[in-house]
Amino acid sequence: MASKKTLNAKNLEELGAARLAQLLIEISTGNALAKRRLRLELAGAQSPAEVAREVDKRLSTIRRSRSFVDWQNRKALIEDLQTQRKAIVEQVARSDPAEGLALMWRFLGLANSIFGRCDDSSGMVIAIFHQAVADLAEIAVRANPRPEALGDAVYDALSANEYGQYDDLIGTLAAVLGERGLTYLRGRMTALAKTPVKRPAGKDRVAVGWASSGAIYQDEIDERSRDSTVKLALMEIADALGDVDAFIAQYDEPTRKVPRIAAEIANRLVAADRADDALQILDAATQNNPSHSSFNWPDFKWVDARIAVLDALGRGREAQDMRWSCFESSLSSRHLREYLKQLADFEDIDAETRAFDHAQTCKSVLGALSFFVTWPKLDRAADLVIGRFEKIDGDHYEILTPAADALSAKYPLAASLVLRAMIDFTLIHARSTRYKHAARHLLECASLSRQISDFGAHESHTDYEARLRKMHGRKSGFWGLVD
Incomplete structure (x- = not known):
């Protein structure tokens, strides 16, 4: 039987509400995090709307803050952010999904201001915002916003993705956006790509660095950043819609011959039951990069894509030869295991011994x-x-x-x-x-x-x-x- 002095909920209940309230006041004195948590609980006792107001006020305070957060103060910031995120998910969004969705967008909007004054070498702060993106998708399912409105919100977010807090936002929200929302968002991104960038007058341009070709200006960096954002967004939209050709269109002809890119394209073509097209893409990459056919050190993405294509085309013997060649050159245990799985009973034992003999005498x-x-x-x-x-x-x-x-x-x-x-x-x-x-x-x-x-x-x-x-x-x- 547990001691009456054991710190658990049952024993604490026996102290009575009045004594517990007094203890909480004492414990929270001088502890800002504890006080904020208690205020949220008090607000929740009234209504979810009161919780939303408390969270909204706290988010405004965090946004206005300018003090630098070093590693010593990072824990308090993390606890504060987690408290607000959980309040949105567990209290506000459950009773009012639309309000919860709006608050979560506000929460995510804090990222740029926080990372501008925070040491996040541990990666613990960015992890909170990535979790918030996942929360956003779950809340959006219940809130059921108009696809165009959600598309506008995603568009605005990606335009402010300075620290990677919105990475994989489109993929996470793809099911909620649906074909209508994704098509709308693609239209906005395409229009952005066609919009000319306004360049300051020569005397007003800001040089941020120098290269062999001359000065590097801030407006040039901004333009490259915008183009990269648009390209990545259009690729994610293409994936979400299952539009392989739209994905391929984001690469010019020379880039499609880079083995890593060719592999990405080929994998998508195989998934779309277009293995013949995938093989042509990979063959073009091989011809452009002869070293990749010799397996001196295989590009595993390219090799894996080609094996998948050969299997899809019913050319299993060639796929097996590639698995073995890859193992021979790199001692890749993964490719050897895949090779052995394709063999008939007892054949795999002899092949495994042959592989071990090869490894025993290899140069490395x-x-x-x-x-x-x-x-x-x-x-x-x-x-x-x-x-x-x-x-x-x-x-x-x-x-x-x-x-x-x-x-x-x-x-x-x-x-x-x-x-x-x-x-x-x-x-x-x-x-x-x-x-x-x-x-x-x-x-x-x-x-x-x-x-x-x-x-x-x-x-x-x-x-x-x-x-x-x-x-x-x-x-x-x-x-x-x-x-």
């Missing part, structure tokens, strides 16, 4: 090690390390650290050699910032050595440490950490 030891660890195939990883230790570049701790962790339980010698590679690199290159990690790795090697009965062709841990002390004995920063 680190690539092979990463492949074996993530597959996982740790016995192969251990053999690779022991057999090709001298080829391991100890600079790549992002690969070697998880590899050592994975190997330590069953393959202590291989794990120890991986750690030695990082230690050797650190000491040979005198990377003092890594001494702390290298010292820890050396201690881990000592621990692992107790599990190793035979070091084979490699030094015992005792000999290894003795050699390190002889070669790097003057690196006192490192040995001080070890000893």
